[in-house]
Amino acid sequence: MRFFLLLLLIISPFNSLAANPVDSSKLPLSGMLPDLKSATVDLGVETRRGVSAHVRLDPQPAPELSKPLAPGFKYFLLSVVFSKGQTGTSIMSGQAAARTYSDNSQKTKTVRLESAGDNWSALLTLNTKGETLIKVGSKLEDGKKRIFRFFFNMPDTEPSGGVTGNIPAN
Numbered sequence: 001m002r003f004f005l006l007l008l009l010i011i012s013p014f015n016s017l018a019a020n021p022v023d024s025s026k027l028p029l030s031g032m033l034p035d036l037k038s039a040t041v042d043l044g045v046e047t048r049r050g051v052s053a054h055v056r057l058d059p060q061p062a063p064e065l066s067k068p069l070a071p072g073f074k075y076f077l078l079s080v081v082f083s084k085g086q087t088g089t090s091i092m093s094g095q096a097a098a099r100t101y102s103d104n105s106q107k108t109k110t111v112r113l114e115s116a117g118d119n120w121s122a123l124l125t126l127n128t129k130g131e132t133l134i135k136v137g138s139k140l141e142d143g144k145k146r147i148f149r150f151f152f153n154m155p156d157t158e159p160s161g162g163v164t165g166n167i168p169a170n
Contacts (some may be wrong), residue, residue: 082120101133
């Protein structure tokens with residue numbers, strides 16, 4: 001019996017690692033939307049190989065010729081500002097794309113980011129239920145490939161767990 005208790009004490013910390021192998025303290029904070037009527041969500045800044053990516057999401061109305069979205073999905077404009085880490089100068093040449101992954105590991109097709117003005121942007125369709133991982137891949141002017149990871153989490157605003165009417169109509 002003592003051996004079993006000792007074995008249980010030794011193994012239990014490893015069980016928690018097996019259940020959650022990702023150290024969430026090292027992941028960036030999720031973007032939360034308190035009010036979707038006009039809120040811009042700042043998902044933060046991540047630096048890879050000397051380049052920083054600052055990402056924002058802006059709720060958008062549905063494009064005029066688009067098909068209606070399934071319930072629980074909304075359009076967002078993804079805006080990314082790439083800058084050189086030391087100098088802070090923005091980078092506007094190269095290629096960039098984004099892909100989203102929802103809670104159920106469902107990935108969407110890759111969307112190419114277009115450079116305009118001082119940022120790169122694309123229209124994304126995001127699931128408003130649960131957390132979404134947004135991966136931004138880039139191959140900028142220096143020719144190095146980088147992947148930046150950001151998380152978006154839509155807060156539940158009603159007891160049933162759905163999203164209420166504070167989201168702008170399409």
